[in-house]
Amino acid sequence: MLLQSPWAPRLADIEANAAERLVLALADDIIEGRLAGGDRLPAHRDLAWKLGVGLGTVTKAYAVLERRGLTRSVKGRGTFVAIQEAHGERQIDLSSNAPPATLSARILAKTLTGIARRIDADHFNLYAPPGGHVEHRRILARWLETLGLSADPSHLVLTSGGRQALALAFQLACGPGGLLLTERITYPGAIALARRNGCRLQGLEIDTEGMMPEALAAALDATSSRGRVAVYLTPTLHNPTTVTMGVSRRQAIVDICRRAGVWIVEDGVYAASDPGVVPLAALAPDISFHVNGLSKSLGPGLQIGLLTLPPGLEDAAKEHLQDMPMAPSALSCAVVEDWLTTGVISSIQRDLRHEARRRSGLAVSLLAMRDLAWHPDAYNVWLPMERGAASRLVAEAMTNGIRLTAPDALMVDAHDQASGLRLCLGGPSFDDLTAALTVLSRLLKR
Structure with missing residues (x-):
């Protein structure tokens, strides 16, 4: 039987x-x-x-x-x-694009001791208002200023993570049945969230600076007037390709969207790793939603998401948040306030940048692939590859105890065959990362 x-x-x-x-x-x-x-x-x-x-x-x-x-x-x-788990071996996860671990127990203990002396008990005794406490929004607006984005706290919504902020942005900018234009290869979480919210997705061609303006203009020209249209993109350290848009490309994207009368949803979660370029939301605050989060900038345990709103959408955001409150932990916000005041945030980001460069350098050295796309401040590298070949390598890596992102998860168009491998470098220990990259180098050469 x-x-x-x-x-x-x-x-x-x-x-x-x-x-x-x-x-x-x-x-x-x-x-x-x-x-x-x-x-x-x-x-x-x-x-x-x-x-x-x-x-x-x-x-x-x-x-x-x-x-x-x-x-x-x-x-x-x-x-x-056909995949067999590696018997008796611990799996090394290169599928989650987390920052390297740099926080020490000493820093956390010192922070929590200082917070205990001055924390506001009302933030724990009362429910937070939609969008977060105004004190916390002021604190996070200060942090956004370090990234070149001036945000009015009244136009800032706080959530319990970057994905919640992104989901809210999609609801406001696109909504069920609306069209979301994005890079043809993009963040898997955004693809899943957009589909869950009922958005129709269309992938656009990319180059070494990300979304191509001519592809965006052509797509908008071909779009019917029915339904809402929005553009989602990651202009800084794009996930997964690691590319960053220059200023002139950013301005071109903004100009096209403004002429077409469509919203921009800017994913800025990696902006703190490469803060030298002006955010799209600073170039066009009237048509841009800026999504950010501290889990990528400081550490995965700090679950605070931020969404800046174009003027006039505060009530619409509050209406969504009444049904599904998303305010972050009061303790997490108190930690950020302490770190901004004491300069710890700058120290953590400096340590993260150092570790990211160490790990990306390791990947470049061990993989030795001419086509490898990488950035010294990114938490991943990208190896362009035909979709079927990438899927086979993911399966083979699994048999060797290494978990990689399925290429299908990164693709907007199910028919698109030009895909690749995203290798996330931040999560494992340095020794585990070295071991995993050594195995992958062997598999790639074979």
Whole structure:
């Protein structure tokens, strides 16, 4: 008797044909470990019936998965997950783009001791107003000024993380059914949030400075007047390609959006790592939402998100926040206030920049790939690669105890084959990173 498959049938929530949606759903669950090596996939006819698709759709999807090295078919028995977990070994995670660990217990203990003497108990006894306490908004507005962005605290919303700030920006700028134009390769969390909010996504061509103005202008010219349209982009240390827009490119993007009358959602979470270029929201505060967060700038445990609003949208933001409060922890805000006052933030960012450069230098040295895209202040490197080849390498890395980001998660268009590998350098210890990059170098050469 054949074993039952542990997989719960589903199709990925993307705009694509059924076969591509099935491939993405299964590939994600295999690479993310929800299906283990050796697990049996559902029989072709059974899966087709459960999903309400044709038998040919399942056959085509299974063939794509096998070509990518994610599954193997055994005659008379079925199709099985080909990835095997590294037996008895700890997995090294290069899939999460976190900053390196630089905070010491001594700094934290000193900070918390100082906070205890002057913290406002009302911030713990009362619910925070929508958008956060005004004192906390003033504090975070001061931090944004260090990045070249002057923000009125009344136009600043605080959330419990950068993703919440980004989700709110998408709701306000685009909304369900609206069109979101973005780089064709971009931050996986943004793709997932946009789709969850019901936004339609369209990927635009990129070059060594990010989104190309001519591609944006052409897309806006071709857009019908129905529904809302917004542009989402990461102009500083773009995730995953690491590129940064120059000032003239930023001005060109702003000018195109202003002429078309569309909102800009600027993802500035890496701006603190490369603060020398003016934010888009400083060039066009009247049409720009600026999203930021301290987990990338200081440490993952500091969950504070920031969203600057164009004038006139304060009430709309409050209406959304009434239904889903997002204010950050009062203790986290007190920590930021202390660090701004004492200069600890500058010290942490200096240490992060040093460690990022050490790790990116290691990656460049060990991988020795001519096509490798990197920036000394970024937390990841990017290796352009055909989508199928990247998927196969992700699967092979998993068998060697290394977790990488599935290339499909980074792609806006399910049909786009020009993809690559994002290697996140900040999370593991330096020794683990060295070991993982050494293995990947061997796999790439092979």
